[in-house]
Each structure stands twice: as C-alpha cells, then as structure tokens.
Amino acid sequence: xxxxxxxxxxxxxxxxxxxxxxxxxxxxxxxxxxxxxxxxxxxxxxxxxxxxxxxxxxxxxxxxxxxxxxxxxxxxxxxxxxxxxxxxxxxxxxxxxxxxxxxxxx
Numbered sequence: 001x002x003x004x005x006x007x008x009x010x011x012x013x014x015x016x017x018x019x020x021x022x023x024x025x026x027x028x029x030x031x032x033x034x035x036x037x038x039x040x041x042x043x044x045x046x047x048x049x050x051x052x053x054x055x056x057x058x059x060x061x062x063x064x065x066x067x068x069x070x071x072x073x074x075x076x077x078x079x080x081x082x083x084x085x086x087x088x089x090x091x092x093x094x095x096x097x098x099x100x101x102x103x104x105x106x
Contacts, residue, residue, distance in 0.1 A: 028059050028067075050097055057093035 033055055040051035058067070070086040077083070082090070 028064055033059075050094070053097035054090065054093045057096050058089055061093075062089055 033052075036055045037048055037051045040054065041047040067086075070083050070089075074082045074086055081087075
C-alpha cells in the first residue's frame with residue numbers, strides 16, 4: 001500500500017460525501033471502501049484482503065468527520081504526503097491486520 005496514492009482518491013470521495021451528505025451523516029460512504037481497496041491494492045489481487053482489513057480498522061476507530069479534517073490537512077501540505085495523525089492510523093491499522101493473523105500480508 002502506498003499512502004500517497006491513496007490521498008487524492010480519499011480526499012475527493014470523502015469531501016464529496018461530506019459536502020453532499022445529509023446533516024449529521026457520519027457513515028463512511030460505500031464508494032470510499034471500494035476506491036480505497038482498488039487504489040491500495042494497485043491491481044494486485046493478493047493485496048485486496050490486507051487493504052480491506054486496513055480500511056475496516058480505520059473505519060472502526062476514526063470518525064468520518066475526523067478523517068475529513070485529516071485528509072484536508074494532508075491535501076494542503078506543501079511537502080505532500082499524509083499528516084502524522086493519518087499516517088499513524090494507517091500504520092496501526094496495518095499492523096493490527098498483520099499481527100492478528102487476519103491476512104497474510106500479500
């Protein structure tokens with residue numbers, strides 16, 4: 001998974017959902033999961049399970065409105081890349097998936 005590849009996809013989908021969703025809508029949009037997995041796996045079928053697990057872990061612990069803020073911060077960074085907070089969530093989710101034996105790591 002390359003987090004830099006995820007950033008533009010996540011930003012566009014989450015911000016579109018945040019702007020178009022109803023008031024108080026805190027659910028992750030279904031198209032975000034699909035785009036996350038497709039971008040994360042980079043067309044490698046052996047990575048799909050790990051990418052799906054990572055997404056599911058982030059969704060479990062990070063409220064959508066907090067994710068939107070961190071994605072916006074990441075998109076506005078001059079040096080590019082993810083904020084430390086967002087990068088930390090991804091690292092922790094990935095480690096959880098690998099350590100709990102839910103996936104084999106591709």
